[in-house]
Amino acid sequence: MGEVERLKLISAKDECEKHEARILKALEILTPSFPLTENSINSFDDEAIAVLDQFLYRFAKLQDCIGLRLIPSLYSVLENDDRVIPFIDVLNRLEKLGLLSSVNDWQFFRAIRNNLAHEYPEREDDVVDAINLLFFFMGSF
Template structure:
């Protein structure tokens, strides 16, 4: 394998780990969703920890995809977006039917709304948290689409021992 192939394997591995931890945190929180002010105020430190884990891993998965996975995949397809705006990359990925550009932008907006999750306004906080919990499956679906695409396009991904 060459350096770029190694990079894609490592990015996919990293994304797989984030996905696993998102699902783990969500599974611990699921019975308490949707959140409301009364329920959130009564959360234990462990439950708040799962919220933190979910938010951290959601952000990391989105960052890893946006900063590494998209560009690496396109570069391996012979397309260099290093000096182009991010929106151009999203447009190309949309043409490849790997994601919806607006869908990705909406996920970013929801994530950014939760960036101040320790708001003093618990109603706003729980609304923002509920919004991000609702889009978990969408982010994971986009990642899964990429993962399957990479497996279908690149034999080295299919054969990777790291990803098994």
């Protein structure tokens, strides 16, 4: 492994760990509020909203870092291959190597991230369901 590849991998890992730590802290604070409802979110004070925002922001940032930095760097190092190939092929290879628990899990969390990134006021119930689902799965790690 070259020095540049090693540094990219370390940097991506460190960033992911930072986001994870902040997610876990937010989960610790938010746990008594779950499961959320539209009414409970609407009754949150400014501090609770800030913690919920932190949880969602850090989750999105973690997903982005994993998908844009960590996975490509890991694949490049392991396969000694910097060709551009479809992301699903990279995921499948990492799953085959035992470095990704499941391509389906990745796609599941990515779908939640995308759903939360595109909030629409008329779909508030969908957003609440997505947050509850995310909380349930993130809390089980």
